[in-house]
Amino acid sequence: MKFISWNINGLRAVLKKNFLTVFNDLAADFFCLQEIKLQAGQVELDLPGYYQYWNYAEKKGYSGTAIFAKQPPLTVTKGIGKEEFDHEGRVLTLEYHDFFLVNCYTPNAQDKLKRLDFRLAWEKEFKNYLTTLATKKAVILCGDLNVAHQAIDLKNPQSNQKNAGFSPQERQAMTDLLASGFTDTFRYFYPEKVGAYSWWSYRFNARSRNAGWRIDYFIVSNDLVKNLTDSQILSEITGSDHCPVLLQTTDLT
Template sequence: MILISWNIDSLNAALTGTSARAEETRKVLTKIHDQNPDVLAIQETKLRATGPTKKHQEILRAHFPEYRYVWRSSEEPARKGYAGTMYLYKKDLTPQVTYPTIGAPEPMDQEGRIITLEFPDVFVTQVYTPNSGNGLKRLSERQLWDAKYLAYLQELDQVKPVLASGDYNVAHTEIDLKHPDNNHHSAGFTDEERVDFTKLLAAGFTDTFREVNGAVEGVYSWWAQRVRTAKANNSGWRIDYWLASNRIAGQVKRSEMMDTGARADHCPILLEIDL
């Protein structure tokens, strides 16, 4: 089974945009399709509450004709066109789809951050974790989210094994970003966020990239768009993950980043597992 997860930074821009960046994004979508994934998880869709427009649907069908899709958008009282998630999965698959709320601080549960697919032998769930924000204004709320999300994954794991992916907005260790010394008080690398991620792994989950690739350095999943030289200099962060319940972690064959060329922001992450 091949699964891919990607923070796309606006599905609308990817599908209908005319900029050079939009063209780059569509090339990545083609590269993803060429991998023939069984499941594709997309974060930060930024779609309106009613979901994909007719034009979006037509383009999705053209690019991914073998797939069905489900989506979840931000809804009141959350901001419009904010966050959001989507799954595309092969038409021969018949997962049960749920859109959980986890009791997070308002309005996080209304920001469209989690979708879960239940298959006969595994849960596949994705998350777009809230960012702690400029000046760490949202850090305390983020910590509450982390606790609630951990409890949710544990609930799933008690039923059957879990594969969890997404933009977790945290670089776990110092080798997960280029400049750790300068970022100990930056959102995504605070002690609090890193401790919470450690707790998540300690609760029975494996960071599959580290499981497969060991302590390799210089491999990241996000490069700041606002810093023009970030991608060229590989000044990045690894904040996107495929996690697996410990009891199936040994069945992972590949866990890797997909190349996006000069395109900054997030890259897709690929997991191959023998289920």
């Protein structure tokens, strides 16, 4: 099975570029989007063979997630069941017979870490949400998790240690999540691969210089590791400041 996750930084913007071509070429079983930046009714997508699920932010033109799936789920859940965190359309969960698929756009701690307290409170509740799901059946988490976990996961670790996405607190939250029974699939297959990034700033020609960060993930509960066949970063695909990431597994349905 093929899963794709992509922060498209505005669906209306990427539809004017290459989204439908990329979508059709990849032909994934599940295509997860973050930062759709729209409200219900602002776009209509003709995606034959796919069911469409959306979680819009209340704030217009902000955040939001979507999943396009070839098979209908048993249930669809928007948010994590915590009122203070469920206004920004950040989490969308599809339940299938043997697994949950969780699509997430994690809050950014922002400049000078001014939203770090909110971010860390989110991390605690989101971890609780995932671990609770994992007591029921296997979990596949994907999305823009807004953290480069280790120094190998960004071009300039030394100069970014006090910046959003690489603060010690955010990195520790990822460490704690993985320790609770989850696996970072890319590092499972490529534990020492350097220069593997999924996001590049629009400034300073960062993408052409590959001065990036790996902040987009597929993370699975450990009971699914036996089903993994590959995890890739599709850095050749443009259209956003992020590139898609891919997970391939044995048949899970």
